[in-house]
Structure formats: C-alpha cells, structure tokens
Amino acid sequence: MITATTPKPLLTLSGVCVFYGNFRAIDQIDIAVGAGEIVSIIGANGAGKTTLLKAIIGQADRVEGRICFAGAEILGSTTAAIVRSGIMLVPEGRxxxxxxxxxxxxxxxxxxxxxxxxxxxxxxxxxxxxxxxxxxxxxxxxxxxxxxxxxxxxxxxxPRLLLCDEISLGLAPQVVAELYALIPAIKARGIGILIVEQDLERSLSVADRFYCLLEGRVSLAGRPAEVTHETVIRHYFGL
Amino acid sequence: MLVPWINQLLQGILLGGLYTMFATGLSLSAGVMRFVNIAHGDFIVLACFALLVLTTALGLNPVVATLIVLPFAFLFGFGLQRFLLQRVVGQNVLLVILVTFGLSIIIENGLLEGFGADTRKVSGGWLETATVALGQGINVGLFQVFTFIAAVALVAVLDLLLYRTGIGAKIRAVSDDVAAADLIGLSSGRIYAVAMGISFVTVGIAAGFMSIWTNFDPASGPTRLLIAFEVVVLGGLGSLWGSLAGGIVLGIAQSIGGQWDITWQMLAGHIIFLLVLAVRPQGLFPRY
Amino acid sequence: MRSASRLSLNLARLVCAAAVAAAAAAPLLLSQNDVVLLTEFMSMLVLAIMWNLLAGYADIVTVGQHAFVGVGAYAFFGFTALAGLDPYLSIPLAGVAALAIAVPAMALVFRLRTAYLAIGTWVVAEVLMLIAGKLDAFGGGSGTSLPISIVLSFGRTRGDRLAVIYWLAFALAATAMLATYVLLRSRIGVGLTAMRDNEEGAAAVGVNITYARILCFLGTAPFLGMAGAIITLQKLRIAPPASFSITDWTVFVIFNVVIGGIGSFEGPIIGTIVYFVLRQYLSGLGPVHLILLGSFSIITILVERRGLWGLVRRMLDDDLLPIAHKPSPAFRASALLLRAARR
Structure with a gap:
C-alpha cells in the first residue's frame, strides 16, 4: 500500500552487490530516492560511493540484486537506455x-x-x-x-533523477556555494537528486535524507536533522 | 628547360589529390579510434576489384558502379568494426594491429586466388584520354583534374560532417574521451562503427578514382597503405586539410623524383616522408 | 592432481632437453633434405624469438622486421664477396651492420607511437629494399649469386656444407634463446613484463622503460642480421625482393608467434613448430595457405590471445622454463592488501 505521506520512490536499490573481480565493493545495499527528493551518500574514501553511482548508470562490471527506476527493472540495461529512461550522471571530474x-x-x-x-x-x-x-x-x-x-x-x-558525483571537487569554496545554491531550484522541478560528496557539511546541509557508507555497506541512514554530528562521524569512520 | 619540371610539378599536385583520397579514411579511423587499420590499402584494392566486376561483368558505367559500391562499403565498415574490431579495440593496441594485419593478408591472397596475379584496370572511356592544354606544351589530363577537385570536395564534406553535424560532434566526443562518452550514455561502440562506415565510404570513393587512374593487382594494397600512412603523418595526425597538403607534398616528391630518374619515384616519396618525420614529427599541419 | 601436473611438467622439460640434444646432433642423424628443413626452422625460430621479444614484451610492434634480415644478407655479401673478408667473420659482421642501420632507423620510428610505429618500420624496410635495388655492385634490382669459392669455404661437399650451415643456424638459435632468457630474467625483463601487465607496475619495479625498449630494439637487430646472413648461405643468392621478403621474414613470423603464443618464451618455439608442420600439408595450396594462417591467427587473438601456449598454460601450473620470479607468499599477501586498500 502506498500512502500519501511516503511518495512512491523513483529509484530503489534492493540487496545490491557490486564486484571488482572477486572483490565485493558494494555489499547488500538498500537505497531509495523519491521524486523531488535530495538524498546524500556520504562516506570515506573507498567506501564505494562512486561504484554505487556506476552501478545505477549501468557502467559497473558485475552487479547483483535489484535496481528499479520508475517501476521498471534497469539492472542489465545499457547506459544509453538508462539515460533515455531519465537518469543522468554528472561524473566525477566533470x-x-x-x-x-x-x-x-x-x-x-x-x-x-x-x-x-x-x-x-x-x-x-x-x-x-x-x-x-x-x-x-x-x-x-x-x-x-x-x-x-x-x-x-x-x-x-x-532527467527525473540526477546523480551528482563530487561536484565540489577541486573548486573554490565560493564557486561551490554558488553551485549548491542552485540545487533547490532543480529539486523544485520535481527532479530527484542523489549526491555523492566528500564535503560532509555541504552535503548534509542540502539533503532531505542521507545514507552513510562504510566498506561497501550502509552504516547509518536518516534525516540530517535527526542525527548529531558525532553520530555521523562515528559511522563515517566506523569507530 | 624549365617546362618539363613545371609539368611534373603540376602532375605531382594532381597525383596528390588521389593520395589525399587514400588517406582521408585512414586519417578518420586513426584520429577517432586511435588505431591504424593495416588492411586499409587492401580494402581500397578490394573495392577496385568490386568495381572491375561491376563494370566488366555487368557493363556498368564506372560512376554508377562506384555509387552502387558506396552504401555496401559503409555497411561493410560498420559491420567490420561492430562485429570484429570492437572485440579487441580498447584492450591493447597490439591486438587491433594484428587483427587488421591478418585481414590484410587474407584479402590480398583471397584476391590472388579469385582473380590471379594479373594487372587490371577499369576503363574510364573518353574521360581517361581527354586533356586540357595549358600552353607552353603543358597538358594535364581532364580525369586527373576531376580527381583533384573531387579530393578537395571530399575533404571539405568530411570536414563539414565532422565539425558541423550531430554525428560529427559525437565522433569527436568519443575521440576526446571514450570512457566519458560511455558514462553519459553515448554508445561508443555504435559511434565507432559509424565512423568506420564513413571511413569505408572514402575507401570506395578512392577506389573509384584509383581503378581508372592506375593499374592494380591483388598485391597493390600495401603500397596504398604506405602512401595513405605517409600522407596522414606528413599532414599532421587527425588533420583533414593537412592530409590534402600531405598528399600534395608526397605527389610532388614522387613526380619530381620520377622525372629525374623513373626508378626514384617511390623512393623519393619515402625519403621526403622520413625527412619530415626527422625534422617535424608532428607533421606539417598538426591539429592542436 | 597438482603433483600429477608437476610430474608431467617435469617430463615435458625432460623431453625438451632431449630434443635440444637431438637437434645439436641432427646432421649426423638426418637426411640432407631434413637438414635443410631444420636449418630453415632454426632461422625462422630466431626471427620469431626476436619479433616476440619486441611485440610481446617491449611493446614495439614491427611490420618491418624483414629490413634487418635483408640488411644482414646484403652486408654478408658485401663483406665476404666484395671486400674479401673471411666468410665466417662476415656473419657476425652482418649482425654489426644490421645494428648500425638499426640506430638511425630507431631514431626515426621511435618518433611514432604504437600502430604508427608499426607502419613506420614498414616504410623503413621499403626504403632499404629500394636502395638495395640501386646498388650495382650487388646486382641491382635482380640481385646476384654468392661466388662459388665462398660457398665452398663452408664445406667441400654438399653434405659437409649443409651440416656447417645447420650448425651455424643452430648456434644462432641457441644464442638467441639464451640471450632472451637472460634478458627476461634480468631486472629489465622484469620491468618489461610488469609494463606489459600493468603500466604502474613498471614504475614500481623502477626500470626505465624507454631505455629497456631501446635496448630490445637494438638487441634484436644483430640477430636478425646474422639470420639474414645464414639464410643467404642457404639460398646462395641475394635479391631485393627475396632478401627483404615481407612475406617470408615478417608475415609468417608474426603468424607463428601469434598462433604459438605472444608474450611467452615458449610461444615462438611452439608457433614455429606448428608452422613447419602445417606447411608440409598446406604449402601446396598456394594463396589459400596464407588465407588459412591469417584466419587462424585472427581466431587465436579472439579466442585466447596468449595463443596455443596460453591454452596449454591453463592446464599446467608453471612455465616450461621458469622465467618469472615467483613472488613469496608474504609479497603476494601485501600486494593483495594494497589492491584492497586502493578501492
């Protein structure tokens, strides 16, 4: 049953694993993003954030689990088909x-x-x-x-869903502030946004919800307002 | 005293037109896909034999025959890239070199088996013998002039295609950064195949003019490859208009060398190429 | 299971050692025709080993290998028939001449990269062949025969001569193999192997790759030149299209190595054996022979790019000759950890 208060998510990942050879870079992840929702993925270097985006866009070698977008299974589709269905990536390093x-x-x-x-x-x-x-x-x-x-x-x-990979990387703080100021305008068009960002403060300040990744698993999830800074830091580094 | 040299200079420039045609397809595939198709010359000769069959067995006019060959050339290039070369491209340049090298040997010997080692030619009719008198006893062949004009037109059309159309922008995009193209949903494999198809259309056009201009036999491919290669490097890698300049330089070198002593024709071209490589390895008109 | 594989591997090594011993004694055991065939085999083996060293390890794909074979042939003729030097001494001198040509050739073609370099070597070979055709003292475009006195200096009877030429070819092939083995076991070889497998790896080993590639390119030239001299002794004449034959000294060689297994020590040996076996059956087919070889090599690249040896290697746990330095368990563990950390 879909209730009015929890809109049907645009993108859902259930039990997703991503492999590099025998190495399990992403391990049993469940994530959802709704239309017009800003979701932030945080995590230390090597936690699997970029790998996750590559899996969604169809550019990871071996992916298991289910990835549904707008009610259709997109795992196994070509990147071209995924982009046409409404997911677009802003790649790391532009x-x-x-x-x-x-x-x-x-x-x-x-x-x-x-x-x-x-x-x-x-x-x-x-x-x-x-x-x-x-x-x-x-x-x-x-x-x-x-x-x-x-x-x-x-x-x-x-796109109906925008994937942003490290958009602040290598940019002056003022420029980053200007770019982030535009995010609400994009959200207002009903576009879902999945943000991957090293800059913890920046990322949490715009997000409606967040997931913290640690060694390929979700170590913490919630709304930025509901958790303390210390809790986030603890799950970020796995302390 | 000077007239024979001026004559050779003119012939060399016109010959440069034909050489430019050999090179455009190679320049395109090398510039976009970063590999050199070693069978390029053999594909030109293969197309020449296709034209020979169409004009002799079916009695078609060479122009009509060439127009018939072009769409098939596109499909052939598209399929070759999609179903064979794409499997090895991007892994290791060595593999692409070896696959195209194998193709080169297969085509050459396939033609030898099918047509024998005889030297062939496609008849261009009256056009072949018509000349234009330029005074002072200098005559140039009408067909040679046509070829040169067609070569300039071919370079211009390819330039427009590459820099003024949507597919051109996509081709340049995968040439810039193939991984980035894949990340945003530009299917690089498909775009490579289209680029190879276009490259093969130029192979068909070059064959149309070559088959009337010169004799050919199954073993003519490697010479054409070396000429195309030298033209591309002389002009500057990836530069289409540079190819025209490279073609003319090579044509003049061969023509003047041949005027001095006929056995020096090929050697003069190679030596000019090596000299330019020694002093200006980026070519005469590098793109960047 | 493992010990069975190890046993068969050691058995194979034993067979190889026996084969080498038999090869050394071949002229005493075989008919003259077989000795001729075996001499050809040794020359082809040298060419295959050299091409494999460049393409399989040094990342230099050359389509112009026949250039140095031809230079060696012409230099041998020049030293012995024209300059009147000792015929035996002229063979190593032919190698020196090939080296002397390789230096400027390398300076030119190394300005080009990968596929362009490949065709660049072809242009150089074409130029050298055309120049050879202009040397009147060497018979010009149609070439010339080796003077009979020089031929006789390698043996009064045909049998003696064939045996001597065979032993020269055998010695060259053995030296080529030994030199390659030593090179690949050296730091430079380790660096080249690391580069072939992974660009970063070479830097980690600390080998100057440019230097290593130059060394390989220049190192192969004398062997190719000496092979050219020995081939000339067998054919008894020089001629531009034959001495600089791209089909015989480059095309067949590439097919041999690709089919046998590129980038392995065993590959060129297996490939050359397969080539000679196939040739017994296929050479009567004319152009079809080359079409088949070309198709085999393309199929090899698509199916198992490490060639026949790659197929065999899947079933064994070691190379016939231990080229690679095996990492200690501790090294392997730390490498694994490093890789995991980088993710």
Whole structure:
C-alpha cells in the first residue's frame, strides 16, 4: 500500500552487490530516492560511493540484486537506455569533451536524454556565463565553468533523477556555494537528486535524507536533522 | 628547360589529390579510434576489384558502379568494426594491429586466388584520354583534374560532417574521451562503427578514382597503405586539410623524383616522408 | 592432481632437453633434405624469438622486421664477396651492420607511437629494399649469386656444407634463446613484463622503460642480421625482393608467434613448430595457405590471445622454463592488501 505521506520512490536499490573481480565493493545495499527528493551518500574514501553511482548508470562490471527506476527493472540495461529512461550522471571530474565547444557539450546531453521541458534557455538562465562562452572550447574554461557545463549537460537530458558525483571537487569554496545554491531550484522541478560528496557539511546541509557508507555497506541512514554530528562521524569512520 | 619540371610539378599536385583520397579514411579511423587499420590499402584494392566486376561483368558505367559500391562499403565498415574490431579495440593496441594485419593478408591472397596475379584496370572511356592544354606544351589530363577537385570536395564534406553535424560532434566526443562518452550514455561502440562506415565510404570513393587512374593487382594494397600512412603523418595526425597538403607534398616528391630518374619515384616519396618525420614529427599541419 | 601436473611438467622439460640434444646432433642423424628443413626452422625460430621479444614484451610492434634480415644478407655479401673478408667473420659482421642501420632507423620510428610505429618500420624496410635495388655492385634490382669459392669455404661437399650451415643456424638459435632468457630474467625483463601487465607496475619495479625498449630494439637487430646472413648461405643468392621478403621474414613470423603464443618464451618455439608442420600439408595450396594462417591467427587473438601456449598454460601450473620470479607468499599477501586498500 502506498500512502500519501511516503511518495512512491523513483529509484530503489534492493540487496545490491557490486564486484571488482572477486572483490565485493558494494555489499547488500538498500537505497531509495523519491521524486523531488535530495538524498546524500556520504562516506570515506573507498567506501564505494562512486561504484554505487556506476552501478545505477549501468557502467559497473558485475552487479547483483535489484535496481528499479520508475517501476521498471534497469539492472542489465545499457547506459544509453538508462539515460533515455531519465537518469543522468554528472561524473566525477566533470568529464567534458575538451575539444568540443560548450554548446556541443550541452547538445550531447540533449541528444542522449529524454524529451522534456528543460531546454538551452533554461540552462543559460541558470548559468548566464555559459551563454557568453558557448562557442568556446570546453577545455579552455575554468573549473567552475566546466562544472556548470557538466551540470547543464545533465539537465538538458531532462532527467527525473540526477546523480551528482563530487561536484565540489577541486573548486573554490565560493564557486561551490554558488553551485549548491542552485540545487533547490532543480529539486523544485520535481527532479530527484542523489549526491555523492566528500564535503560532509555541504552535503548534509542540502539533503532531505542521507545514507552513510562504510566498506561497501550502509552504516547509518536518516534525516540530517535527526542525527548529531558525532553520530555521523562515528559511522563515517566506523569507530 | 624549365617546362618539363613545371609539368611534373603540376602532375605531382594532381597525383596528390588521389593520395589525399587514400588517406582521408585512414586519417578518420586513426584520429577517432586511435588505431591504424593495416588492411586499409587492401580494402581500397578490394573495392577496385568490386568495381572491375561491376563494370566488366555487368557493363556498368564506372560512376554508377562506384555509387552502387558506396552504401555496401559503409555497411561493410560498420559491420567490420561492430562485429570484429570492437572485440579487441580498447584492450591493447597490439591486438587491433594484428587483427587488421591478418585481414590484410587474407584479402590480398583471397584476391590472388579469385582473380590471379594479373594487372587490371577499369576503363574510364573518353574521360581517361581527354586533356586540357595549358600552353607552353603543358597538358594535364581532364580525369586527373576531376580527381583533384573531387579530393578537395571530399575533404571539405568530411570536414563539414565532422565539425558541423550531430554525428560529427559525437565522433569527436568519443575521440576526446571514450570512457566519458560511455558514462553519459553515448554508445561508443555504435559511434565507432559509424565512423568506420564513413571511413569505408572514402575507401570506395578512392577506389573509384584509383581503378581508372592506375593499374592494380591483388598485391597493390600495401603500397596504398604506405602512401595513405605517409600522407596522414606528413599532414599532421587527425588533420583533414593537412592530409590534402600531405598528399600534395608526397605527389610532388614522387613526380619530381620520377622525372629525374623513373626508378626514384617511390623512393623519393619515402625519403621526403622520413625527412619530415626527422625534422617535424608532428607533421606539417598538426591539429592542436 | 597438482603433483600429477608437476610430474608431467617435469617430463615435458625432460623431453625438451632431449630434443635440444637431438637437434645439436641432427646432421649426423638426418637426411640432407631434413637438414635443410631444420636449418630453415632454426632461422625462422630466431626471427620469431626476436619479433616476440619486441611485440610481446617491449611493446614495439614491427611490420618491418624483414629490413634487418635483408640488411644482414646484403652486408654478408658485401663483406665476404666484395671486400674479401673471411666468410665466417662476415656473419657476425652482418649482425654489426644490421645494428648500425638499426640506430638511425630507431631514431626515426621511435618518433611514432604504437600502430604508427608499426607502419613506420614498414616504410623503413621499403626504403632499404629500394636502395638495395640501386646498388650495382650487388646486382641491382635482380640481385646476384654468392661466388662459388665462398660457398665452398663452408664445406667441400654438399653434405659437409649443409651440416656447417645447420650448425651455424643452430648456434644462432641457441644464442638467441639464451640471450632472451637472460634478458627476461634480468631486472629489465622484469620491468618489461610488469609494463606489459600493468603500466604502474613498471614504475614500481623502477626500470626505465624507454631505455629497456631501446635496448630490445637494438638487441634484436644483430640477430636478425646474422639470420639474414645464414639464410643467404642457404639460398646462395641475394635479391631485393627475396632478401627483404615481407612475406617470408615478417608475415609468417608474426603468424607463428601469434598462433604459438605472444608474450611467452615458449610461444615462438611452439608457433614455429606448428608452422613447419602445417606447411608440409598446406604449402601446396598456394594463396589459400596464407588465407588459412591469417584466419587462424585472427581466431587465436579472439579466442585466447596468449595463443596455443596460453591454452596449454591453463592446464599446467608453471612455465616450461621458469622465467618469472615467483613472488613469496608474504609479497603476494601485501600486494593483495594494497589492491584492497586502493578501492
């Protein structure tokens, strides 16, 4: 029975394991993200955060368990099909195509995604600087501007669920603050957001709920307001 | 006294057009997929034999025959990449070299088995013998002029395709960072296959002009590969317009070398290539 | 189970040792035709070992190996027939000449990477063959025969001569094998193997890879040149297309190594044996022979890229010759821990 107070989750992972060879990088994880919900995945280096995102997007070698998105099983689908169904990744390190122009990078997001309301104008309204730079090669932009292109590229795919991998990495604090200030606007469009972030404070400040990973398992889950800082730290390092 | 040299210079420039055609497909596949198809020259010769069959057995006009071959060339290149080369690409460059090397030997000997070692040619009719007089006793072949114009057009069209179309942007994207392309749902395997298909269309076009311009036999492939390779390196890796320049440089070198002493034709081209490699390894017009 | 496998492995090593001993005595045991065949086998084996060292370990795929075979053939002819040097001395000198050509060739082709380097070596071979065809003293484009006096200096009768040439080829093959074995067991070899398996690994071993690749490229040249000299002694003539034959000295060699097992010490040996066995049945087929070999090698790459030896190796727990230094259990454990920590 689905009740009105707990909306049907957009994405559910049940009993998911991810392997590298014989090494179990993710071990029996259960995670859910609802539409218009911001969920944060926190955890130390090597806890399996990026691996988790790769498993969702269909880029991990061996995955077991169930991954359901919008009521359909997506485990085993190609990345292209998953992206078309409405999940888009903002990869760690931005991963733009440096020799392509800003506009071409954005256009690729539009082409791989599903049809929807978000268009170039919306992206340029969010990031006005990109309109000026749209003929510039992406490789020549500053780190912050590159991250804007990566976010814009993902938004143009009109995702229902956005996966953000370490978007603050290597950026000046002020730029990070600006980027995070835009997250509520994205959420307001009903897009679910799964954030992976090293920066604990930043990540918890925007999240509706969070999961803490430790050595491939969920060591703590809840709402940021409901747990103390000390509890989080304890589960973060497994003390 | 000067006239024969000017004549050779002109012939060399025109020959450069044909060489550019050999090179464009190799430049595309090498630039995008970061491997060199060692069977490239043999595929050109294979297409020449296909044209020979179409024009002699079916009596088709060479232009019509070439147009028929092109879609099949695309499908062939697409399939070759999708079902054979994709299995080894990305693992280890060694494997791709060895697979295409094996293909080269199979094609060469398959043609030898099927057609014998005889030298062949496709007849271009009146076009082959028509010349344009430029005064001072200098004549250039009309067909050679057509070939050069077609080569320039081919480079221009490929340039537009690569830099002004959606599929071009995708091809450049996987060329930039194939792993990133996969992460955002651009299927790199499919895009590679399309790029190889386009490369094979240029192989078909090059064969159309080569089969009328020169004699060929089953063992002609390696020479074409070496020419295409030298043109690509001379022009600067991945630079299409550079290929045109590289083709012309190589054409002139061979033509002038041949005027001095006919046995020096091939050697002069190779030596120019090695000299440029020694002093300017990035090529004449590097892309970056 | 394990001990049974170990037993068969030791048995195989014993068989190999017996085979080497028999090979050394071959001219005393076999007919003249068989000695000719076996001489060819030894030359091909040298070429296969050298190509495998470059492609399988040093990450240098060359399609221009025939260049140095041809240079060796021409240099041997030049030293002995034109300069009048001692015929036996001319064989190592042919190796020196190949080395002398390899230095500038390397300076040029090492400017190119991987696949480009492969075709670059081919261009160099083409240039050398075309130049060889312009040397009038060497018979120009059609080549020339070895003077009879030089041929006779290797033995008065055909039987003596064949035996001497065979022993030269055998000695070269044995030296090539020994040199490769020593190289692969050395620090440089360990570094190359580490690089082949994992880029970071080589850096960890602390071997300068550029230096190692240069050493391998230059190291193979004298062996190829001396093989060229011995091949010339067998064929009794030089000619640009034959002495610089890409089919004989490169294409077949690549197929041998790929089918036998690239990147292993045993691979080229197995591949060359298979090649000679197949040739008995297939050489009558003309072009089909090469089509089949090409198809075999592509299938090998797709199915088991370590070749026939890779297939056999799955069933054994060690190489015939212990090339790899086996890590101690403690080392293995720490490597595992390191890998786990990196995740």
């Amino acid at each position: 991963r733009l195509f440096p020799s392509l122009t800003v506009e071409e990078n954005l256009q690729l997001g539009w082409e791989v995604g599903r049809r929807g309301q978000i268009g170039f104008d919306d992206v340029f309204r969010l990031f006005p600087v990109l309109r000026e730079q749209r003929r510039q090669r992406a490789g020549w932009l500053s780190g912050g501007q590159q991250q804007m292109v990566a976010l814009g590229r993902a938004l143009l795919a009109n």
